[in-house]
Amino acid sequence: MSKLLALVLVLSACGKSSQKNEAPAAPPPVTIDAAAVNALVPAELKAKLVFDKTDVLQEQGKSKLTFTVAAPKGWKQDGTMFAKLKGGDDAGFMTSMDLASDCNGTCEPKDWAVAADSVVFKQFKDAGVVKNETTPTSRLLIATRDKTTFVAYAWWTTGAKRYHYCMVTLEEPVAAAAPAFAKACQAVNVAGDEH
Numbered sequence: 001m002s003k004l005l006a007l008v009l010v011l012s013a014c015g016k017s018s019q020k021n022e023a024p025a026a027p028p029p030v031t032i033d034a035a036a037v038n039a040l041v042p043a044e045l046k047a048k049l050v051f052d053k054t055d056v057l058q059e060q061g062k063s064k065l066t067f068t069v070a071a072p073k074g075w076k077q078d079g080t081m082f083a084k085l086k087g088g089d090d091a092g093f094m095t096s097m098d099l100a101s102d103c104n105g106t107c108e109p110k111d112w113a114v115a116a117d118s119v120v121f122k123q124f125k126d127a128g129v130v131k132n133e134t135t136p137t138s139r140l141l142i143a144t145r146d147k148t149t150f151v152a153y154a155w156w157t158t159g160a161k162r163y164h165y166c167m168v169t170l171e172e173p174v175a176a177a178a179p180a181f182a183k184a185c186q187a188v189n190v191a192g193d194e195h
Contacts, residue, residue: 030187034070040180048090049177051184056099058083065192067099070184092171101190103162112163113139116154120165124150140186142178149175153185164190
């Protein structure tokens, strides 16, 4: 009887330790509301920027991800190595929307606010801040440098092995649409296998 009790205790302990190491549950999918994003496009840009629910693929080795986001119709992705959409010539040569999933080194739970600051936000330390909002699991920054406006949004789940971000570069022809891009970046679904 004591051997059986010992076995039950060992199995019980094993079950408890594996539960502690489980990855946190993925956040529920967010609603992609292209109409709400389009409502924020300034009147003078409505003919140039019409957002629609878009899947942006990224394939790097065994990692295959799909980012679903409200993005401008007609913006193109050159290849699937990066989840990057480029605006047309009328939007400015450098105008683009980048989506990414990042570990900042090894893929293990970390302080993602610190990691995102280092990878995403630090590059804007000398830019003029238009908006800077933080929550325990996200950060949104809209900043300007010279005649370019940047929208950067990072989000994560506490205890996750990676975080995600959306970064938009807007040259002068479409810079006034920064609030629309900020809204789009704050509602991105990520699906697929991350290795």
